[in-house]
Amino acid sequence: MMAKATLKERQDKRFINKETQTAAKYLRRLEELSGAPDDIEPFYNALKRIYVDMKSVETENKTIGTYCVMTPPELIYAAGAVPVKLCSGNYTAFSIGDDIAPRDACPLVKAIAGFKQTGLMPVYEDCSMMVIPITCDCKKKIAGMLADKFNTVTLHIPAKRDDIDIEMFTDQLYDLMEKLEDVTGNAVTYESLSEGFRKVGYAQYELSEFIRLKKQMPYLIRGSHAMAILNAASYMPADVWGKALHKVNKSLEKNIAEKKTVTSKKLPRILLTGSPIVFPNIKIPLLIEEMGGIVAGDETCMGERGMWDPAVITDNSFDGMMRALANRSLRPCPCPTFADNSQRIYRLKQLIKENRIQGVIYHVLRGCLVYDFEYKRIEEELGKLDIPVIRLESDYNEEDIEQLRIRIEAFIELIKLKQAPERITTVRKSF
Ligand code: SF4
Numbered sequence: 452m453m454a455k456a457t458l459k460e461r462q463d464k465r466f467i468n469k470e471t472q473t474a475a476k477y478l479r480r481l482e483e484l485s486g487a488p489d490d491i492e493p494f495y496n497a498l499k500r501i502y503v504d505m506k507s508v509e510t511e512n513k514t515i516g517t518y519c520v521m522t523p524p525e526l527i528y529a530a531g532a533v534p535v536k537l538c539s540g541n542y543t544a545f546s547i548g549d550d551i552a553p554r555d556a557c558p559l560v561k562a563i564a565g566f567k568q569t570g571l572m573p574v575y576e577d578c579s580m581m582v583i584p585i586t587c588d589c590k591k592k593i594a595g596m597l598a599d600k601f602n603t604v605t606l607h608i609p610a611k612r613d614d615i616d617i618e619m620f621t622d623q624l625y626d627l628m629e630k631l632e633d634v635t636g637n638a639v640t641y642e643s644l645s646e647g648f649r650k651v652g653y654a655q656y657e658l659s660e661f662i663r664l665k666k667q668m669p670y671l672i673r674g675s676h677a678m679a680i681l682n683a684a685s686y687m688p689a690d691v692w693g694k695a696l697h698k699v700n701k702s703l704e705k706n707i708a709e710k711k712t713v714t715s716k717k718l719p720r721i722l723l724t725g726s727p728i729v730f731p732n733i734k735i736p737l738l739i740e741e742m743g744g745i746v747a748g749d750e751t752c753m754g755e756r757g758m759w760d761p762a763v764i765t766d767n768s769f770d771g772m773m774r775a776l777a778n779r780s781l782r783p784c785p786c787p788t789f790a791d792n793s794q795r796i797y798r799l800k801q802l803i804k805e806n807r808i809q810g811v812i813y814h815v816l817r818g819c820l821v822y823d824f825e826y827k828r829i830e831e832e833l834g835k836l837d838i839p840v841i842r843l844e845s846d847y848n849e850e851d852i853e854q855l856r857i858r859i860e861a862f863i864e865l866i867k868l869k870q871a872p873e874r875i876t877t878v879r880k881s882f
């Protein structure tokens with residue numbers, strides 16, 4: 452006779468079913484969206500591996516969890532490990548974390564709390580260490596929660612980026628290096644750190660090519676597909692991701708030569724910015740594109756911003772490389788965690804110009820105060836350029852989808868009214 456499943460076993464089974472179904476549904480929606488570039492499958496497979504098959508990252512090396520782009524991946528590779536971004540967009544884990552974290556905490560950290568509680572996600576459970584830069588109160592408190600169970604390291608993120616702040620951050624990176632060495636048993640040497648730079652630099656080069664191609668011809672790729680490719684970078688070693696992106700770049704080059712686009716219509720070109728858009732919580736880019744817009748650019752940490760800035764080495768010594776990592780982590784980062792973030796405005800204006808943007812969607816995850824704080828200033832600045840902008844608040848569930856759909860549709864209609872209809876080139880079929 453079969454033994455009766457315990458309450459915990461039944462709860463775990465329910466969690467796994469819901470989690471995998473949601474991830475599979477969003478992958479399906481991506482696949483159903485027309486115009487995906489050739490060779491996108493490795494990126495879908497990476498997302499499927501983590502969230503549908505519930506496996507860990509494909510590597511023989513130890514994995515180190517990171518919770519912000521300000522953790523330098525070069526240092527983790529130098530210690531012989533693989534970084535995995537663990538900021539989560541998971542609705543099922545969020546629903547569990549909702550009972551653990553305070554009501555006004557953001558859904559991203561509630562989902563992390565949910566995963567910790569269930570202990571069911573290999574990508575979290577298999578991490579040898581987790582690195583948590585303290586960028587907001589939510590990150591500070593989740594760092595404390597995670598420390599009950601995992602080997603964690605926190606990085607203090609300063610409010611300013613003066614020379615003294617960079618000095619102190621460099622010291623923290625040296626401490627992190629020692630902890631990585633303890634965990635992996637590998638010494639970080641001049642050669643291994645150079646190799647870490649090479650690995651990440653290769654992926655950054657392919658990303659810069661991808662962005663260059665996107666800018667070269669409007670409507671070459673849909674933003675939802677681009678965001679899937681960029682989200683998958685969290686769960687693939689940098690060299691593997693870079694090689695897969697190289698193939699996509701080649702197919703995009705071919706499409707440019709053949710003047711093939713994803714649409715024959717001049718769709719409203721939207722820039723997405725604000726709180727991170729983490730798979731499977733990709734409802735906003737999908738809604739924009741399902742409602743007849745196109746996400747022509749993004750300024751989000753799981754998107755183009757995530758790996759954009761290369762470290763610049765001005766002094767070839769080991770210390771010079773560590774300083775380059777500290778500089779790159781803090782100075783160019785447009786995260787609203789910094790007191791003065793005027794460079795974000797500059798970056799947004801640059802993206803608007805380069806991508807011929809007609810409207811900006813400013814995404815705020817419920818409870819994400821740092822992003823919400825900056826909205827007013829950005830609205831004012833974009834108003835001076837006559838660029839319409841809307842603030843969309845969302846949570847990790849599907850209850851707000853209808854409301855989001857109505858607001859996105861109205862925004863797209865507003866942009867359409869401002870533009871004359873125009874037909875462009877050959878349309879690519881769905882792949
Ligand atoms: S939004 Fe800020 S805190 Fe979040 S990953 Fe980006 S840089 Fe880090």
Ligand code: SF4
Binds near residue numbers: 557588726727822
């Ligand atoms: S920056 Fe915003 S989304 Fe990220 S952890 Fe903090 S409150 Fe959450």
